[in-house]
Amino acid sequence: MGKEGESTAPAHKVKVSSFWIGQYEVTNRQFEQMKTGRRPTESPGDRCPVVGVTEAECEEFAAFLSKKDGRHYRLPTEAEWEYAARGGLKSAE
Numbered sequence: 001m002g003k004e005g006e007s008t009a010p011a012h013k014v015k016v017s018s019f020w021i022g023q024y025e026v027t028n029r030q031f032e033q034m035k036t037g038r039r040p041t042e043s044p045g046d047r048c049p050v051v052g053v054t055e056a057e058c059e060e061f062a063a064f065l066s067k068k069d070g071r072h073y074r075l076p077t078e079a080e081w082e083y084a085a086r087g088g089l090k091s092a093e
Helices: 028-034 055-069 078-085
Strands: none
Touching: 028 055
16 A cells, blocks of 8 residues: 555555455436435536545445445445555556
8 A cells, every 4th residue: 555755655565355346436316316306516417426425425325325235335445445446456556
């Protein structure tokens, strides 16, 4: 995790267990299933990614989706997100 030469987050090893992560962003249409009629003004289209939401609202959406689908959803940890953003590579290079 982190990057060599970064003063705020120097590279360090982190163990990431296997996990699943969504391939696409949550859209406004999906988010509105939870909060009817609530759409951030910065994100007008149904198929656009939802923006301007808090971490608590994201956690609330994960709980909503878990109840709806009968599966467990959660936000990724920082290490999981970094690993996924790198496409499963061990470093950014």
